[in-house]
Amino acid sequence: EDQVTQSPEALRLQEGESSSLNCSYTVSGLRGLFWYRQDPGKGPEFLFTLYSAGEEKEKERLKATLTKKESFLHITAPKPEDSATYLCAVQARMDDYKLSFGAGTTVTVRA
Amino acid sequence: NAGVTQTPKFQVLKTGQSMTLQCAQDMNHEYMSWYRQDPGMGLRLIHYSVGAGITDQGEVPNGYNVSRSTTEDFPLRLLSAAPSQTSVYFCASSPRGYQPQHFGDGTRLSIL
Numbered sequence: 638e639d640q641v642t643q644s645p646e647a648l649r650l651q652e653g654e655s656s657s658l659n660c661s662y663t664v665s666g667l668r669g670l671f672w673y674r675q676d677p678g679k680g681p682e683f684l685f686t687l688y689s690a691g692e693e694k695e696k697e698r699l700k701a702t703l704t705k706k707e708s709f710l711h712i713t714a715p716k717p718e719d720s721a722t723y724l725c726a727v728q729a730r731m732d733d734y735k736l737s738f739g740a741g742t743t744v745t746v747r748a
Numbered sequence: 749n750a751g752v753t754q755t756p757k758f759q760v761l762k763t764g765q766s767m768t769l770q771c772a773q774d775m776n777h778e779y780m781s782w783y784r785q786d787p788g789m790g791l792r793l794i795h796y797s798v799g800a801g802i803t804d805q806g807e808v809p810n811g812y813n814v815s816r817s818t819t820e821d822f823p824l825r826l827l828s829a830a831p832s833q834t835s836v837y838f839c840a841s842s843p844r845g846y847q848p849q850h851f852g853d854g855t856r857l858s859i860l
Contacts, residue, residue, distance in 0.1 A: 641790065668846055680752070680838050680851030681791070724791070734779065734798065734845035735806065738790030 639664045643725050643739035650715050650746045658710040658742045660725030670708050671736065672701050673724040681724055715746045750774050754839050754852035761829045761859050769824040769855050771839030779845045780822040781806070782814065784835040785854075791838065797822055798845060829859045 642661045650656055662670065669688050673681035685694040687703040694701045698719060700711040710723055722743045726736040755770045773780065781796040793806030797816040811833060813825040822841075826833060836856050840849040 671848060673851075678853070680840075680853045683848040683850070686848055726791075728846060734781070734796050734804075735793055736791075736849070738783075738792075740788055740790050 639727055639729055639735075639737040641725055641727055641737050641739035643723075643742050645742060646740070647743045648745070650712070650744065652716060652746055652748050653714050655711070655713045655715070657712070658723055658744070660708040660710070660739055661706060662708070662725070662727045662737075663706075664727045664729050664737070666730035668728045668730040668732070670703055671726045671728070672708070672710055673726065675722045675724055675741065684723075712744065715744070717746045717748050720744055720746045752839055752841055752850050752852035754837075754855050756855060757853070758856045759858070761826075761857065763829060763831060763859060765829050767826050767829065769826075769837055769839075769857070771822045771824065771852060772820050773822075773839075773841040773850070774820065775841060775843075775850065776819060777841035777843050777850070778819070779843070779847075779849075780816065780839065780841045781849065782812070782822070782824045783838045783840065784808065785838060786835050794824065794837075796845070826857075831859045833857065834859045 640663045644659045672684040675681045685701045690705045722741040724741045726738040752773045782794040783791040795814040797803045839852045842849040
């Protein structure tokens with residue numbers, strides 16, 4: 638069974654204080670690993686897809702990386718507007734339809 | 749461009765009542781799905797559809813029913829509401845199942 642574990646559960650940062658979120662996964666053949674951002678009272682918003690170990694994707698202050706066992710979401714010089722819950726999900730190569738989600742990391746950035 | 753629209757946004761039911769959560773998308777996506785989100789847990793797949801007339805069960809299908817008569821709409825029916833179904837429900841769509849999904853803003857459902 639596919640499993641996704643995110644750590645830490647919560648992260649409090651000062652504005653400008655860079656940090657990383659971890660997503661550890663087990664899946665029988667990875668098709669893709671997805672990162673989403675979720676604001677309170679809203680649905681998840683797609684950020685990145687990573688397909689193979691060594692791949693990196695960047696968007697503004699966010700950078701996602703992938704190894705064979707985990708993914709990291711690096712937040713560089715965060716701003717208060719980066720406060721959100723970040724969700725990680727994996728999809729197995731043999732399954733076109735099912736995403737397995739982690740419980741998320743809630744990031745709070747203080748000015 | 750509305751994306752994925754879910755109604756209602758909030759609902760309170762009594763145990764044993766039935767209701768339908770509505771989901772509509774205007775992006776002509778083939779794949780649609782329903783998830784529930786509970787505190788401390790990841791989103792869990794309830795049912796999904798790969799096109800009009802085709803549906804299948806996800807990880808937690810018991811107590812829920814779906815149908816897909818059009819590409820745009822994918823309603824989720826609670827047959828006989830139970831307190832364990834108190835949750836936030838999200839509908840999502842994508843061009844294909846393996847592509848990034850677009851989510852609605854959810855329906856917050858409480859069963860008393």
